[in-house]
Amino acid sequence: xxxxxxxxxxxxxxxxxxxxxxxxxxxxxxxxxxxxxxxxxxxxxxxxxxxxxxxxxxxxxxxxxxxxxxxxxxxxxxxxxxxxxxxxxxxxxxxxxxxxxxxxxxxxxxxxxxxxxxxxxxxxxxxxxxxxxxxxxxxxxxxxxxxxxxxxxxxxxxxxxxxxxxxxxxxxxxxxxxxxxxxxxxxxxxxxxxxxxxxxxxxxxxxxxxxxxxxxxxxxxxxxxxxxxxxxxxxxxxxxxxxxxxxxxxxxxxxxxxxxxxxxxxxxxxxxxxxxxxxxxxxxxxxxxxxxxxxxxxxxxxxxxxxxxxxxxxxxxxxxxxxxxxxxxxxxxxxxxxxxxxxxxxxxxxxxxxxxxxxxxxxxxxxxxxxxxxxxxxxxxxxxxxxxxxxxxxxxxxxxxxxxxxxxxxxxxxxxxxxxxxxxxxxxxxxxxxxxxxxxxxxxxxxxxxxxxxxxxxxxxxxxxxxxxxxxxxxxxxxxxxxxxxxxxxxxxxxxxxxxxxxxxxxxxxxxxxxxxxxxxxxxxxxxxxxxxxxxxxxxxxxxxxxxxxxxxxxxxxxxxxxxxxxxxxxxxxxxxxxxxxxxxxxxxxxxxxxxxxxxxxxxxxxxxxxxxxxxxxxxxx
Numbered sequence: 001x002x003x004x005x006x007x008x009x010x011x012x013x014x015x016x017x018x019x020x021x022x023x024x025x026x027x028x029x030x031x032x033x034x035x036x037x038x039x040x041x042x043x044x045x046x047x048x049x050x051x052x053x054x055x056x057x058x059x060x061x062x063x064x065x066x067x068x069x070x071x072x073x074x075x076x077x078x079x080x081x082x083x084x085x086x087x088x089x090x091x092x093x094x095x096x097x098x099x100x101x102x103x104x105x106x107x108x109x110x111x112x113x114x115x116x117x118x119x120x121x122x123x124x125x126x127x128x129x130x131x132x133x134x135x136x137x138x139x140x141x142x143x144x145x146x147x148x149x150x151x152x153x154x155x156x157x158x159x160x161x162x163x164x165x166x167x168x169x170x171x172x173x174x175x176x177x178x179x180x181x182x183x184x185x186x187x188x189x190x191x192x193x194x195x196x197x198x199x200x201x202x203x204x205x206x207x208x209x210x211x212x213x214x215x216x217x218x219x220x221x222x223x224x225x226x227x228x229x230x231x232x233x234x235x236x237x238x239x240x241x242x243x244x245x246x247x248x249x250x251x252x253x254x255x256x257x258x259x260x261x262x263x264x265x266x267x268x269x270x271x272x273x274x275x276x277x278x279x280x281x282x283x284x285x286x287x288x289x290x291x292x293x294x295x296x297x298x299x300x301x302x303x304x305x306x307x308x309x310x311x312x313x314x315x316x317x318x319x320x321x322x323x324x325x326x327x328x329x330x331x332x333x334x335x336x337x338x339x340x341x342x343x344x345x346x347x348x349x350x351x352x353x354x355x356x357x358x359x360x361x362x363x364x365x366x367x368x369x370x371x372x373x374x375x376x377x378x379x380x381x382x383x384x385x386x387x388x389x390x391x392x393x394x395x396x397x398x399x400x401x402x403x404x405x406x407x408x409x410x411x412x413x414x415x416x417x418x419x420x421x422x423x424x425x426x427x428x429x430x431x432x433x434x435x436x437x438x439x440x441x442x443x444x445x446x447x448x449x450x451x452x453x454x455x456x457x458x459x460x461x462x463x464x465x466x467x468x469x470x471x472x473x474x475x476x477x478x479x480x481x482x483x484x485x486x487x488x489x490x491x492x493x494x495x496x497x498x499x500x501x502x503x504x505x506x507x508x509x510x511x512x513x514x515x516x517x518x519x520x521x522x523x524x525x526x527x528x529x530x531x532x533x534x535x536x537x538x539x540x541x542x543x544x545x546x547x548x549x550x551x552x553x554x555x556x557x558x559x560x561x562x563x564x565x566x567x568x569x570x571x572x573x574x575x576x577x578x579x580x581x582x583x584x585x586x587x588x589x590x591x592x593x594x595x596x597x598x599x600x601x602x603x604x605x606x607x608x609x610x611x612x613x614x615x616x617x618x619x620x621x622x
Contacts, residue, residue, distance in 0.1 A: 005308045006152055007361040008133045011098040013108055021069060021108055025098055028173040030068045034226070037117065039203065040075035042226045047201025047234045048167040050076075055085040059245075059606050063193065064169040065154060065181055067096040069108055070124060072169050074117040077145060092147045093163050093193075093608040095154045101363075102128045129320070130366040134313060135161070136320065137598070137610045143272060148608040155180050158189035160612035164243050165193045170202035175209060182209050187216035196242035200235045209233065217241045245606060251275075252578075252604070255431055255442035257418050257456065258449030259283055260291040261398065261589040262582050262596065264405040266446050269325070269597025271410040273605050278440050279406060280431060281449070284415040288406045289399030295556045296481060297501050297509045299493045300590035301340040301393040304367060306356040310618045311567065317611060318591030319392050325594045332397050333404030338502050340393025340493040341375050343538060345385040353388060366391060380491040384540040393493045395501050396590055414440065420459040421445060423576055446600060448582040450474075450561035462575055466622050468563050472584055476518035478557040479511035480531040481549035490539065498534025507549045510535035512587075514560075521557045528554060562586035570596045571620040572603065581621045 012024040022029045031039055045051070054060035064072055073092060080086050100108065105128060109121045129136040129149065135157075136149040150157040154172075168190055172181025180186070182204065190200075200218055202209070203225070210233055213220045218235035225232045254270050256263045259281030267277045283290045302316040326335050344350045354369055370378060371386040378389065406413055416439055418431040428443040447453040451474050457463055482489070489508035494500040501509045511534075513527045536543040548554060563569060563584045570592070573579040582596040598610050609616065 005360075006133060006156065007359075008131050008151055009098055010131055011100045011104070013100065013104055021112065023098070023173065026173040026177045028177050031071060032229075036069070036071035036112070037075050037114070038226070040072045041079075043203050043229075043232050044072055044169040044171070044201050045075065045079055047223070047232060048169070048199045050167065051079050051083045051086065053166065053199070054080070054087040054090065055083065057087040059089045059091065060087040060167075061091040061093065061163055061165050061195070061606070061608065062167045062169060063163060063165040063190065064092065064094040064171060065186070065190075066172040067094040067099065067149060068171070069100070069112075070105070070121065071113075072171060073124070073147065074109075074113065074120050077120050077140070078117060080145070081141065088144065089605070089607075090145050091163070091607050092145075093150065093161060093165070094147065095150045095157055095161075097151075097153045099131055099149070099151050101131060130363045132316060132362060132366060133308075134317065135610055135612060137324070137608075139324065146607060148610065153180065154186060155183070157612070158186050160614060161189075161193065161608065162613055162616070163193045163608035164195045164245055164606050165190070166195050166198055166245075168194075168198065168200035170200060170204065175204065175206055182206075182212065184212040184215055187212050187218075191217045191237065191241065194237050194242045195245045196237065198237045198242055202233050203229055205229075205231050205233050252443035253278070253428075254444040254446065254604075255280065255429060255440050256446045256448055257281070257431065257453075258447065258583075259288070259402075259406070259413065260448070260450065261402060261593045262448035262450065262585055263446075264402045265593030265597040266448055266582050266600055267411050267597075268405040268408055269594065269601040270604070271408040273601050275410065275601075275604070277411045278414055278442060279411060280414045280416055280418055280440060282415060282417045284413050287403070288413055289401075289403035292398035292402060292556075292558070294553055295398045295479070295558065296507060297504065298396050298398055298479075298590060299340065299393065299495070299499055299501055300335065300396055301342070301493060301495060302367075302390055302591075304356060304360065304362070304388070306352070306359065308360060310615060314567065314595070314611075314615055314619070315588070315591055317615070318588070318593075318595040319394075321594035321598055321610070322394070322590060323392060325597075326401065329401070329404050331404075332400040335394040335396045335401070336502065337392065337394050338492050339378065340390040340495055341370060341378060341383075341387050342390070343375070343383065343385050343387040343494060343496040345496070350386070357388075378492055379494060382540055383494075384537075387496070395493060395504075397504075398590075418456060421456060423460070423578075429578060444578040444580065444604065446580040446582055448596075450559070450583050450585075453581060453583045457573075457581075460576065460579070463573065464575055468565075469569050469581070469584070469621050472561055472563050472569075473516065475560040475562060475586075476515040476521035476557065477511075477513045477560060477587075478521070478523050478527045478531070478555050479509050480528050480535070480555040481553065482508050482510060482535070483547040483549045484508055494538040496538055498531060498538060500535050500538045510538075514587075521559050523553070523555045523557045527557075531555075560586050560589075568592040568596065568619050569621050570599055571616065573621060
């Protein structure tokens with residue numbers, strides 16, 4: 001469990017007599033009176049030799065300590081998009097302990113920015129995340145520009161962030177009021193993330209700051225300042241320090257083994273980054289979405305825990321990635337963002353949940369408590385209890401979603417089974433069938449074939465034992481289909497003991513069962529009876545009121561693969577180059593699929609990673 005939870009405290013903005021915005025928390029201005037954009041250009045861009053240093057590069061990454069009002073980001077964005085020789089991709093990692101709410105951000109930046117930057121600010125405001133602690137990845141310019149916002153104290157999150165940084169903008173409030181932004185420990189974490197030749201710039205010229213930067217590894221000097229600043233501080237990482245950044249990020253072909261949700265999520269995330277991807281699975285003989293054929297609908301919903309544990313943090317990160325990745329899909333592939341009510345009928349459990357909400361201090365637009373009347377109004381029917389309302393709950397149609405993800409023009413789907421894998425120094429990875437014939441070769445390979453990944457990994461020489469992964473097990477389960485229009489089911493996802501989804505095409509889905517020792521996964525009479533009780537309880541009706549769907553099938557059955565801690569297994573196999581796992585998704589495949597794709601894609605393309613290091617460790621193959 002997370003023992004260092006920090007509730008996020010939003011910024012409080014005021015304006016001084018000159019009309020410059022200031023933080024009431026720190027009693028300091030966000031930028032000098034002579035202009036935020038001018039400071040960004042003269043201190044941070046000029047001090048880091050931009051735009052010259054990104055020109056002709058595939059990717060370039062900036063790290064900023066103190067996002068504030070976003071002025072440095074807008075100036076950087078404007079300079080990058082206006083440079084015909086700009087890097088192909090630009091990534092920004094920015095820390096902020098006290099972010100503005102969307103409403104305050106809009107009020108301030110639209111009041112202070114000139115017109116060209118207002119157009120950029122409008123895009124940021126539209127994408128602005130809820131004020132939840134942790135990392136939030138935003139994408140602009142068709143994904144060529146990314147902004148990873150780290151919401152929380154920099155002392156904690158600098159240790160948790162992963163990136164290969166080329167330029168640092170040190171722009172916290174003054175050391176006298178905000179000393180945590182200028183510590184030697186922080187500078188050490190920045191150097192940990194620095195690429196070879198990384199530069200830094202800051203308006204701050206105090207002796208302690210300059211000495212701290214030197215001790216961390218920067219060659220520091222002063223150059224003439226501007227406005228009220230006689231000098232500013234700049235620096236470059238000492239030779240021999242920093243990460244090596246390979247020049248060809250994003251160009252390798254990738255083989256993904258497995259054509260279900262896990263494989264489709266990874267393949268799509270890599271394809272949108274420019275990789276050519278081959279997805280291999282025998283199920284493609286029946287169609288691209290055949291792994292979930294007949295699975296009418298499923299749900300994706302975040303969870304919370306009293307201490308904001310690993311599972312809760314991973315869950316909200318996955319749901320956020322799903323919203324970003326999948327809301328742009330068309331037709332039935334696009335998830336319905338209908339919201340979820342997690343019903344809590346027991347008074348003692350309800351008290352615990354409400355106490356958790358108060359402790360976590362999450363924004364009410366993301367999660368809040370509904371009493372029974374409010375819950376009934378949301379659901380469009382009379383419920384027996386209230387519960388937690390998650391605005392980001394979604395209903396998903398798995399076959400349509402998988403087919404849309406795999407239909408990207410850079411993805412090729414191949415019907416067939418990989419029986420073994422070999423590493424060839426010239427060709428990279430080679431997948432062979434049962435007869436030993438080569439089927440596919442690629443520079444990188446991702447095993448996303450659930451429980452079958454254990455056997456396939458064992459065919460590779462030199463792989464170390466991974467006891468948790470090797471103990472992966474399968475769970476059979478089924479869902480049931482019911483007849484009913486919207487008024488007979490629910491307008492939202494209802495969750496608790498089981499779940500019930502909004503109707504579509506006069507049919508709604510209820511679930512589900514978990515059978516750990518089953519030999520087959522099939523729809524059974526007993527399974528349907530168990531689900532009837534759960535759905536009836538959620539809908540506040542007697543089980544006999546539920547009517548079977550006119551659909552030819554009573555339901556759908558499938559398998560879940562899981563490991564002991566019920567967390568996914570996602571990450572690189574370190575012993576051999578270019579081998580990844582993305583499996584053991586259990587009953588949360590819709591949460592983990594987009595998250596896994598972005599973790600692997602960001603790693604391959606030298607982007608800031610979308611998760612904290614402790615979360616990445618929790619899902620690392622072991």
